[in-house]
Amino acid sequence: MTVHHVLRAVENLRGVAVRTPMISSAAVNERLGRAVWVKAENQQLTGSFKMRGAYSALAALNPGKRSRGVIGASSGNHALALAWAAHLFDVPAIVVVPEDVPDVKRETIDGLGARVVTYDRRTGRRDALVHQYAYRHDVTIVPSADDTWVIAGAGTVAWEMIQEVPDLAAILVPVGGGGLAAGTALAATGQTELKVFGVEPVAADDTHRSLQAGQRVSIPQPVTIADGLGHVEPAAIPFDINSRLLAGVVTVPEEAIAEAMAYLWRHYRLAAEPSGAVALAGLFHAFDRLPDGPVGVVLSGGNVDWNSYRHLLDTAMPRLETHAPAVLH
Numbered sequence: 321m322t323v324h325h326v327l328r329a330v331e332n333l334r335g336v337a338v339r340t341p342m343i344s345s346a347a348v349n350e351r352l353g354r355a356v357w358v359k360a361e362n363q364q365l366t367g368s369f370k371m372r373g374a375y376s377a378l379a380a381l382n383p384g385k386r387s388r389g390v391i392g393a394s395s396g397n398h399a400l401a402l403a404w405a406a407h408l409f410d411v412p413a414i415v416v417v418p419e420d421v422p423d424v425k426r427e428t429i430d431g432l433g434a435r436v437v438t439y440d441r442r443t444g445r446r447d448a449l450v451h452q453y454a455y456r457h458d459v460t461i462v463p464s465a466d467d468t469w470v471i472a473g474a475g476t477v478a479w480e481m482i483q484e485v486p487d488l489a490a491i492l493v494p495v496g497g498g499g500l501a502a503g504t505a506l507a508a509t510g511q512t513e514l515k516v517f518g519v520e521p522v523a524a525d526d527t528h529r530s531l532q533a534g535q536r537v538s539i540p541q542p543v544t545i546a547d548g549l550g551h552v553e554p555a556a557i558p559f560d561i562n563s564r565l566l567a568g569v570v571t572v573p574e575e576a577i578a579e580a581m582a583y584l585w586r587h588y589r590l591a592a593e594p595s596g597a598v599a600l601a602g603l604f605h606a607f608d609r610l611p612d613g614p615v616g617v618v619l620s621g622g623n624v625d626w627n628s629y630r631h632l633l634d635t636a637m638p639r640l641e642t643h644a645p646a647v648l649h
Contacts, residue, residue: 326506344356356615357481358617375405377469387411388460392413393450396421399416402415407433413434415437471558472503473503477504478507494518495527498559517602519572520598527562531562537553546594578594590622595620
């Protein structure tokens with residue numbers, strides 16, 4: 321894959337995807353001594369960046385093959401995006417999601433008319449279930465990350481960031497299956513001074529471990545509030561790209577993720593799901609590793625149940641009253 325795949329996805333998404341804003345906070349910029357720009361993909365259609373990849377993948381399919389339908393699996397956001405894209409193309413969709421998928425995601429998927437299949441994320445064989453349904457119903461699998469056009473679509477997030485702030489020195493991006501990080505790294509190709517860092521929870525550090533090992537490794541099923549990043553192994557195509565192009569992967573603890581959600585609300589008035597706030601947590605943890613200059617932070621999604629969101633912010637806000645991330649002291 322090259323940056324040209326991202327540029328084709330840009331054209332496919334023109335007039336379809338929302339060009340989400342880059343938002344800055346004067347207070348945070350002053351305390352950090354540099355500009356920080358948050359890419360608000362929580363304001364994207366379907367509430368996350370995932371619609372970019374899902375739509376790009378369906379647009380690239382042969383029309384005859386696409387008309388028979390598609391299937392995909394995820395913790396919720398890719399499933400929601402795939403249901404939305406299939407609805408736009410007027411084709412059937414099956415989505416495979418964990419039994420504990422947040423209600424806000426499940427309700428929206430149902431509303432788009434997709435067929436929902438659930439599994440137990442602790443004991444279920446998700447990929448086997450996807451292949452079984454794909455064979456039985458003669459539909460095309462659209463992976464959440466391990467697909468050329470899904471990655472290219474995800475890369476349009478960073479392409480927009482670079483167009484708006486050409487002098488970015490670094491971009492921090494959440495890492496789950498690795499598609500968003502890979503697309504970001506591809507979009508940054510040719511920007512010789514721009515470094516891309518992935519960020520993932522300490523509890524779900526499969527990409528970090530894999531990069532250290534020089535090959536994909538599996539970890540036990542993670543338990544993390546960032547449900548969208550709870551992968552046990554990086555996807556193959558993204559890992560190949562990320563192992564070549566990422567400047568590094570930062571890992572962050574659970575409490576830092578909740579605090580980042582609180583910071584995003586307090587300073588940017590942005591509501592983020594835990595997975596979407598991980599990159600900001602990474603900014604605080606890796607501040608001394610970043611090159612000088614403006615930093616872009618991808619807020620990848622905002623699909624979180626109100627009760628969960630309120631609980632996490634109620635827990636994190638008092639900590640922010642007594643301390644700030646070390647970089648802000």
